[in-house]
Amino acid sequence: MLPLTDDDVPAFWSNLGLTGLVDVHVHVMPQRVLDKVWTFFDTHAERDGTQWPIAYRWPQEQRLAHLRAMGVRAFPTLLYAHKPQMAQSLNDWARDLARDERAQGRTDLVHSATFHAEDGVATYVERALREGAQIFKVHVQVGGFDPRDARLDPVWGMLADAGVPAVVHTGSGPHEGAFTGPGPFGEVMVRHPSLTAVIAHLGMPEYDAFLDLAERYPRLHLDTTMVFVDHFDGAQGASALARRLAPRLARLQDRIVLGTDFPNIPYAYAHQLASLNRTGLGEDWLRAVVWRNGARLLGLDPG
Numbered sequence: 001m002l003p004l005t006d007d008d009v010p011a012f013w014s015n016l017g018l019t020g021l022v023d024v025h026v027h028v029m030p031q032r033v034l035d036k037v038w039t040f041f042d043t044h045a046e047r048d049g050t051q052w053p054i055a056y057r058w059p060q061e062q063r064l065a066h067l068r069a070m071g072v073r074a075f076p077t078l079l080y081a082h083k084p085q086m087a088q089s090l091n092d093w094a095r096d097l098a099r100d101e102r103a104q105g106r107t108d109l110v111h112s113a114t115f116h117a118e119d120g121v122a123t124y125v126e127r128a129l130r131e132g133a134q135i136f137k138v139h140v141q142v143g144g145f146d147p148r149d150a151r152l153d154p155v156w157g158m159l160a161d162a163g164v165p166a167v168v169h170t171g172s173g174p175h176e177g178a179f180t181g182p183g184p185f186g187e188v189m190v191r192h193p194s195l196t197a198v199i200a201h202l203g204m205p206e207y208d209a210f211l212d213l214a215e216r217y218p219r220l221h222l223d224t225t226m227v228f229v230d231h232f233d234g235a236q237g238a239s240a241l242a243r244r245l246a247p248r249l250a251r252l253q254d255r256i257v258l259g260t261d262f263p264n265i266p267y268a269y270a271h272q273l274a275s276l277n278r279t280g281l282g283e284d285w286l287r288a289v290v291w292r293n294g295a296r297l298l299g300l301d302p303g
Contacts, residue, residue, distance in 0.1 A: 025076075085118065140179055140185070159196070189213060228279070254292075
């Protein structure tokens with residue numbers, strides 16, 4: 001059963017024999033920061049003449065309740081620093097939120113952290129790891145920094161040694177940046193081949209080049225965020241892309257993970273799930289993507 005609305009999502013994962021979903025690409029941020037993100041999408045849509053209505057422009061409590069009602073059993077906060085000297089405060093906020101949730105008996109919100117290329121970055125990343133951060137988010141495009149920056153070399157090394165994943169937006173979509181594309185981050189992987197990284201948006205639009213990297217590095221993953229949805233190329237174009245990439249996605253079944261970009265999406269959450277079926281890769285592939293791989297990545301019990 002493909003979910004047509006969010007109310008259908010529990011039946012979707014139940015019919016796959018699962019107990020829920022693991023979504024590795026969810027944003028939970030201080031409201032002042034999230035408001036700026038939403039303003040960016042509003043402005044971007046107005047400037048380019050596109051449509052980007054934020055589907056879940058709701059208060060935080062309502063957004064978290066909606067994820068839980070759909071059966072999302074684990075999701076990170078995925079904050080990211082768009083400029084220097086803000087990562088530490090974001091990390092403190094995320095740490096406190098995770099602690100508050102746990103104090104109330106809720107363990108589905110995954111403690112996240114971020115960093116920027118700046119002096120002192122290794123110190124605050126080490127602190128975040130010590131305080132229990134389970135996943136990091138790095139936005140090369142929005143942050144406008146080079147992932148090969150020498151100040152980040154010990155950070156990538158720390159994450160590799162700790163086995164803590166980093167979700168990295170390093171593809172050139174929606175706009176090319178000075179350090180986006182497979183080249184710069186590919187050099188990071190050369191230096192740190194054991195790094196557990198998750199390439200956001202399947203590396204959009206450089207899908208093939210990032211799949212090449214995943215085939216080269218066994219701890220490199222890719223998430224499905226905004227991939228194969230109608231919004232960009234229409235149903236026909238999205239289906240054609242899914243069919244073209246399907247053989248490679250099948251070979252990488254254990255390293256493709258569900259991501260959605262909730263709440264910053266211009267369509268229903270259910271549409272991302274339904275769009276994965278366009279690959280034609282079947283139920284076992286779907287089970288791996290929407291549950292097993294994400295659970296393993298976050299150190300949860302896949303069973």
